[in-house]
Amino acid sequence: MSLVMVVVLAAFAGVTGSPCATIRPEAASLDVSNHSSSVLQGQQEKVSAVVKAEEDVMATGELNPNHYPARRAAQVVQHYLNTRYGSPYRLFGLHRVHSGHAEDVADTGRKYKLEITVQEFISNTTEKLSAEVLFPRGESQGSPQVHASCQELLKISIKSQEEALYQQYKTNQSLLKTHLPDSYGNIEPDMQPFWHLGILASSFIMLNESNENTLYNMAQVANITQLATENDQLKFDYGILLHEMVSQEIIHWKLLFTWSPSEGVKVLQMEQLPRCHCEKPPNIN
Numbered sequence: 001m002s003l004v005m006v007v008v009l010a011a012f013a014g015v016t017g018s019p020c021a022t023i024r025p026e027a028a029s030l031d032v033s034n035h036s037s038s039v040l041q042g043q044q045e046k047v048s049a050v051v052k053a054e055e056d057v058m059a060t061g062e063l064n065p066n067h068y069p070a071r072r073a074a075q076v077v078q079h080y081l082n083t084r085y086g087s088p089y090r091l092f093g094l095h096r097v098h099s100g101h102a103e104d105v106a107d108t109g110r111k112y113k114l115e116i117t118v119q120e121f122i123s124n125t126t127e128k129l130s131a132e133v134l135f136p137r138g139e140s141q142g143s144p145q146v147h148a149s150c151q152e153l154l155k156i157s158i159k160s161q162e163e164a165l166y167q168q169y170k171t172n173q174s175l176l177k178t179h180l181p182d183s184y185g186n187i188e189p190d191m192q193p194f195w196h197l198g199i200l201a202s203s204f205i206m207l208n209e210s211n212e213n214t215l216y217n218m219a220q221v222a223n224i225t226q227l228a229t230e231n232d233q234l235k236f237d238y239g240i241l242l243h244e245m246v247s248q249e250i251i252h253w254k255l256l257f258t259w260s261p262s263e264g265v266k267v268l269q270m271e272q273l274p275r276c277h278c279e280k281p282p283n284i285n
Contacts, residue, residue, distance in 0.1 A: 060110075063100035070100035072215045073112035073133040073144075079203035079210070080146040081118060086200030086265065088165060088193035089158040092150075095119035095126050109137040110212065120153045122196070127152045135212045143208045162261035165193050169226065169234055176226035179239075194224055197265070201255050202240045204267045215245040222252070233258035233266070239273075 063070040074097045081092040098115040105111050112133045119126045131148035169176060180195045181187050187195050198221035206216040222239035229235040238255040256269040 060102050060104065063102055063112075065097035065100055068215060069102065069212075070097050070112070070114065072210075072212070073100065073102075073135075074114055074116045074131075075215065076133050076144050076207065076210050077114065077116060077131045077146055077148050078118065079207040079216075080144075080148060081150060082200040082203035083207055083265070085150070085154060086203065087158055087162060087261075088196045088200075088259075089122055089161045090153075090156070091121045091196045091199060092153070093119050093121055098128070105134065107138060109135050109141075111135075118150055118153065120156065123153075123156050125153060125156065135210075141211070144210055146207075159261065166234065166261050170232075172226075175228065176224060179223045180221040195221060197236070197259060198224070198238055198240060201236075201238060201257050201265055201267065202242065202253070204257075204265070205240065205242065205253050205255070205270055208270070213246060217243045217245065219243040219250060229258070233260045233263060 065071075071094070074094050078092055078094045086092065095117040098117065100115075101113045103111055112135075114131045114133065115128070116131060117126050117128045127150050129148060129150055131146065134145040136142050136145070176194070178191065178194075180191060180198065199218050202218040206218075210216060218240060220241040222241055223237075224239075225237040227235040227237055235258045236256070238257070240253045240255055242251045242253060243249075244251055252273040254269070254271040254273055255267065257265055257267045259265050
């Protein structure tokens, strides 16, 4: 076995399940000369290229359900379900990836076929389902195309809770303005629905922005402002912080959307704001 492949295998042993497999030059001793550093960096770049090639191979055919190519596609399914069926009282998350398979589809892109278990967090119930995710490629690359449904989780009735929340904030004399969590890291019980609303609304961004090189989680609802509206929808301006796990960037988005029990979330505007120099949050699934 070549030295390069030994290093590659050692790298994989240290990063199993991680979205990043680059060995950083900063790990070299500070006493190494400039010439030696450039040679070492060149070797590491070659190793990184081999690792990337290994990841490309690993992302085709049968997938390890614990590695990030399968989990990345499965989290896209999570975002899709939130955009279609989510509510302040119904919120979907990825519970487990059972199996995955990836294949190239002509010049269209790469299709992932998945068996996953989805969790509805508020009722703490789960459902196993099949899903397909197509990541488009080429000049017309857009958001992923998803086929999935969850019948059992939709049977849980939330109409009375939604209607009570809607009526309370439809008739409020003062419009809501806050951020979550508060300065002490707490979310009051009556604010939980707006935290959930921020998570499902952020799924619209994450679904739209996801590709084969990204892995998003919502980190924080930076601010919430309820806006006046003349129709039957509650209208909100949210500031959302997303954690992009591959680049380790914190990305700040502005979301303008409406919500009502009958219409669900309708996104009016998504705007990425200038880079936020924020402390990186812990990994949040």
